[in-house]
Amino acid sequence: MRAAYYQGNRTIGVGACVPVEPATGQVQIRVSHCGVCGTDLHLFKGHMDHRVRMPQVIGHEMSGTVEAAGPGAGDWKPGDRVTVRPLDPCGACPACLAGNGHVCLKLKFIGIDEPGAFQALWTVPAHTIHRVPAGLPLDHAALIEPVAVACHDVRLGDIQPGEYAVVIGGGPIGAVVALVARQAGARVLVTEINPFRIGLLRSLGLDVADPRETDLVKFVHEQTGGAGADAVFEVSGSEAGSAVMSDLLRVRGRVILVAVYSKLTPVNLHRFFWRELRLIGARVYEPCDFDQAIALLASGEQPFTRLITGVYPLDGLQRGLEEMGRGADVMKILVDCQS
């Protein structure tokens, strides 16, 4: 029974797991797999030290089986196959009262503000749990959370069959956004500069352009009869991405803003006005996005699992984070939390 702890200073320690007995309304889960998220990399780099209490177990892209349920935690039974939607809203702020608890003004993100899933046994509120269907292996089920992000983005972007969508940034989130947009019927172009990622995405049948080699604005207009793209997913968080996003769009096209920008960013507001463009902020997910992600993964219709480039033991989390940090040939790394 072990856990991986973020200790600050780009260090993950692995030590004894301290199981928390499930209290009222809580469920204890035996964690099977947990993916390593870009957010975990941010945490590892120390960018979010103000939100964590070290040493802290992080991680939130997980799958597992119910170990025990506390009183009033619903009808969860030991062995039930589950995943967790790691959001704990306050229930009382204006956002919660308006039905937008996923972006609660006092949101606790479980795995940052509360202990995470890189441990053998994890105790969470029962309201966060979704059932994993029998046909979906638990390693694949660790992809539900990032796929739910993509389902949220594609839903808020209102992608329609036959639309042309550009995904700026082909990392793990850009890749799942591209696959979910393709599933929604869009023609999809991904822009990416990392050769490993370009190769992997192309092997999934996605069109990929390297913006250092291709004039994106010209190419997208050629592909769309001079109109421009219907939608652009800005997933890169780069100045190059925010600079080009509005230039790629047709009249009344939509930018779906998925990336985190840490500072004020120059935006071509004139083009937003002139072409009546829309910018749509999209953060995390709602319960329906998890339901859709589970159904999509269970259907096997898109090759999400090809994004898994390695399954490491808990002891390998440090190595995985270092590989991600230096842009090594990795896409999605999973950790086997029973290792």
Added chain:
Amino acid sequence: MRAAYYQGNRTIGVGACVPVEPATGQVQIRVSHCGVCGTDLHLFKGHMDHRVRMPQVIGHEMSGTVEAAGPGAGDWKPGDRVTVRPLDPCGACPACLAGNGHVCLKLKFIGIDEPGAFQALWTVPAHTIHRVPAGLPLDHAALIEPVAVACHDVRLGDIQPGEYAVVIGGGPIGAVVALVARQAGARVLVTEINPFRIGLLRSLGLDVADPRETDLVKFVHEQTGGAGADAVFEVSGSEAGSAVMSDLLRVRGRVILVAVYSKLTPVNLHRFFWRELRLIGARVYEPCDFDQAIALLASGEQPFTRLITGVYPLDGLQRGLEEMGRGADVMKILVDCQS
């Protein structure tokens, strides 16, 4: 029969009007009144010299009566009371083919790209004409065009009864946006720094805050139970406006971008992501917006006509533009084009 011509170098000349006989599909209008728009001021200042052929008649916020109709121009009869929606789309570009001719990629704006309405007789395409109802005086009907801008902005902003809307910038367009949003059932706050405008807007029963005296973010949150505004209309085109717009909004609130920004502008994209905000570009109007503006003005339910601070003869256009340019105590100036 006279016309006011923009001659470059901040100069308006008044000379003989050269009536253009209406060709096929055209209608000649005896212009009654024409409002002076912020766009006319931009033209006057030389900012749009690349789009005009001097000497050029400008002006586009007009009312009048049909003088003559060319072949195939519909059933317009001399004396019919009309206004013009001054947009001439190409009909063939991707925007037009998608039903968005008002933001045609090759749009001719009549009064900039083609001769305008500061003249006694004006000939325009018949497809631009809307009928003015009998009860609406023609001087008041010159407000239809700017009110249609506001109807477009409020419609694209999807303003609902009971919502809290902030209008940043209380000039002529901000003022009509505020009145149309109020008509739609919103609680409206206008932000403005010009004392004359503040006084006029307050006399119309609008709440107005001077951002140099009021902490807007604090005030708006106090007014909305800590939630933030449902919608912000950015009409100012100022860096202060674009800096504060996202801070005023509740989770999933909307910025309706009405202002023209001439350069890249710093935007708080993090807040758009974090609160799932939306930015909605809104330019000119569609036919339904003209219909709504005509009905609203005819109803007399909102005091739009109180915004008219002067009716000048054609000879007074130069003076009116100069007054607007130096921020004198004017809101909407009309020109009597039969003077």
